[in-house]
Amino acid sequence: MTAEAGRTFVNEGDSADNFFNITSGTARLFKSLPDGRRQITGFAGRGHFLGLAVSNSYAFSAEAIEPVQYCRFSRIKLRQMLDDFPALEKRLLEVASNELVAAQEQMLLLGRKTARERVASFLLSRKLETAACISTTPHVHLPMTRSDIADYLGLTIETVSRTLTSLKADKLIGIPHPAEIVVLNQTGLAAQAGGYN
Amino acid sequence: MTAEAGRTFVNEGDSADNFFNITSGTARLFKSLPDGRRQITGFAGRGHFLGLAVSNSYAFSAEAIEPVQYCRFSRIKLRQMLDDFPALEKRLLEVASNELVAAQEQMLLLGRKTARERVASFLLSRKLETAACISTTPHVHLPMTRSDIADYLGLTIETVSRTLTSLKADKLIGIPHPAEIVVLNQTGLAAQAGGYN
DNA sequence: AGACGCATTTGACGCAAATCAAAGCCGCAG
DNA sequence: CTGCGGCTTTGATTTGCGTCAAATGCGTCT
Numbered sequence: 403m404t405a406e407a408g409r410t411f412v413n414e415g416d417s418a419d420n421f422f423n424i425t426s427g428t429a430r431l432f433k434s435l436p437d438g439r440r441q442i443t444g445f446a447g448r449g450h451f452l453g454l455a456v457s458n459s460y461a462f463s464a465e466a467i468e469p470v471q472y473c474r475f476s477r478i479k480l481r482q483m484l485d486d487f488p489a490l491e492k493r494l495l496e497v498a499s500n501e502l503v504a505a506q507e508q509m510l511l512l513g514r515k516t517a518r519e520r521v522a523s524f525l526l527s528r529k530l531e532t533a534a535c536i537s538t539t540p541h542v543h544l545p546m547t548r549s550d551i552a553d554y555l556g557l558t559i560e561t562v563s564r565t566l567t568s569l570k571a572d573k574l575i576g577i578p579h580p581a582e583i584v585v586l587n588q589t590g591l592a593a594q595a596g597g598y599n
Numbered sequence: 600m601t602a603e604a605g606r607t608f609v610n611e612g613d614s615a616d617n618f619f620n621i622t623s624g625t626a627r628l629f630k631s632l633p634d635g636r637r638q639i640t641g642f643a644g645r646g647h648f649l650g651l652a653v654s655n656s657y658a659f660s661a662e663a664i665e666p667v668q669y670c671r672f673s674r675i676k677l678r679q680m681l682d683d684f685p686a687l688e689k690r691l692l693e694v695a696s697n698e699l700v701a702a703q704e705q706m707l708l709l710g711r712k713t714a715r716e717r718v719a720s721f722l723l724s725r726k727l728e729t730a731a732c733i734s735t736t737p738h739v740h741l742p743m744t745r746s747d748i749a750d751y752l753g754l755t756i757e758t759v760s761r762t763l764t765s766l767k768a769d770k771l772i773g774i775p776h777p778a779e780i781v782v783l784n785q786t787g788l789a790a791q792a793g794g795y796n
Numbered sequence: 797a798g799a800c801g802c803a804t805t806t807g808a809c810g811c812a813a814a815t816c817a818a819a820g821c822c823g824c825a826g
Numbered sequence: 827c828t829g830c831g832g833c834t835t836t837g838a839t840t841t842g843c844g845t846c847a848a849a850t851g852c853g854t855c856t
Contacts (some may be wrong), residue, residue, distance in 0.1 A: 417794075433707045435794055443705040454696050461700045485687075491688055492681075498695040499651050503658045507704035510630045510638040512709035513753030517813065548834065556710030561813060563835055581806095581836065597632050598612075671825055714843065745804065755844060777804060777851090 403474055405466040412453065412464035421480045422452035427470035428545045431462050432553065442554040444504070445546065447531070451497055468545050510597075512556045517591075519596035521565040522557040525575065526595055529585055542583040569594070600671055602626075602663040609650065609661035618677045619649035624667035625742045629661050629750065639751040641701070642743065644728070648694055665742050707794075709753045716793035717752040718762040722772065723792055726782055739780040764792070 405411045405427075414421070414433060424446050431452070432442040443462060446452060450463060452472075475483070484491050511520055529542045544551070548559040555562065559595045566583075574591045576584035585591055602608045602624075609619070611630060621643050627648070629639040640659060645648060649661060649669075672680070681688050708717055726739045741748070745756040752759065763780075766772045771788045773781035782788055 415665060433703055435711060437732075437793075441710040443703045443706050455700070456693050456696050457700065462703055488685060488688075491685075491692060495651075495688060495692045496653050496697060498692060498699060499653050502695060502698055503652070504655070505699065505706065506630055506640045506659060507699065508706055509640050510632070511701065512706060513638040513750075514632060514636040546795040553710075558814060559834075560608070560815085564813095567835075596634075599838085756804075757806085757845085758843060761843095764805075 403472055403480065405470045405472070407466050407469055409470075410463055410465045411470070411472070412460050412462070414460055416460050418453060418455040418458055418460045419477055421451055421475045421477060422464075423473045423475075424448060424450045425471045425473060426500070427466060427468045428547065429464045429466050429470050430550055431439050431464050431552075440553045441556070442550060443508075444501075445550075445554070451494065454498065467550065488592040506573065517555075517557055517561050517565050518594055519543075519566070520557065521562060522574075522591050522595040523570065523597070524551065524555055525569075525583060525585065526588075526592060529588075540581055540585045542585060544581045544583065574586070602667045602669070604663050604666055606667075607660055607662045608667070608669070609657050609659070611660040612656050614673055615650060615652040615655055615657045617650055618672045618674060619661075620670045620672075621645060621647045621649065622668045622670060624663060624665045626661045626663050626667050627743065627747055627751075628661050630659050637750045638753070639747060640705075641698075642747075642751070648691065651691065651695065658677075662745065664731065667749045671791075676708055714752075714754055714758050714762050715765070715791055717754065718759060718766065719788050719792040720794070721748065721752055721781065722766075722780060723785075723788060726785075727782075737785070739782060741778050741780065745777070751789055 403411075411429075412431075426448055429446045429450075429452075430442050430448055431444045432440050434440050445467070446464065456460060484494075503562065511523055515523065523587075525542055528544065529540075532542055533539070548562050551557075552559045552562045557565075565574070566577060569591070570577050572590075574585075574587045574594065576586055578584065600608075608626075609628075623645055626647075626649075627639050628641045629637050631637045642664070643661065650657065652658060665711055681691075691787045708720055712720065722739055725741065726737075729739055730736070743751075745783050748754075749756045749759045754762075763772070763774060766788070767774050769787075771782075771784045771791065773783055775781065
């Protein structure tokens, strides 16, 4: 199936009938508060699994940032597949463990890092993600808006923008285009990210 | 095995050779930054599984808050058990999914909630946890220190203390003892927690 | 009982990031 | 080409929470 940019294809609170696997594009996963405050819990790209809920309603929403292609399975179908292919279960457990580790890292970022550390950490993790597909380029592509980045890092768009400008002023990054970042000094940027990672 | 209060039995970065299952007591799970800043990612009580890492080093540390009793399995032993009892794998996937949902909720708290909302949310989630064991009492027991609560909520001990005092002043809770909270007005407290939950 | 040590509370002040506001920048439709 | 509407950047000001500091409470050891 396909979702054009901006389309919400999973809605927090809805009955969790389906399970998804993204085959191309990028989606934002988020939770919202009644007054509209939003926390993006992650960006889901190619290969990402979605909707592994034990509860019977989704705990998050998912929206396409870029056009997204995905496979959709009913929960019943998923259960069948899990029975037929035990290896799939092993794989899902592996994926879930990794996401859990990423979630804990993000909690550290949200709870204890400064704005500068958050943005630097974000750029580095994005760079890793990009480098996994393409080879080792210093270029990082950001398909999401500043608003998405802010809601992912627990900041405001203004703070994200100012921090990027500041990193640029310190010659750690270049910003040829708002959606394109060049890492000029990886070591220096890592030093600003406040951690071992 | 047993760990007395304060004992660290899992160390972030160490080789992830073992897998744990807590049988009694409470432990804090946390990640640290080089300069000592700490983010507690969760509190592990009876039945909690620990150390489900794909990577070969632990992504977090674990310390006993109260004396903790736990079972320890080598990773090899765990793999054997997973092969022998496929139901265990199903169970672990279930547990991991639930933790993932909890982690996302915590990201929302850390990224977007105010100090008051964080503390209120924390008390309510603790109350649920306690109510699961004992019946429905308005009493919430906090085995952890203010410092632990602060590091869990992304705040300082002073802010946690002030916020509790403020909630008490508003007659939403009572504090007979620093480690004992009485929820006087559950609905009112939920309204301060800033969410559906 | 007395006193030491540690956790917690309370108070005064400062600052990083939020908020409020306005000016670019850029892609796109006409 | 030109004007509109969006995202982004930059600037001025405010504020919630952090920091620094001191007092209070309480369990424990002698």
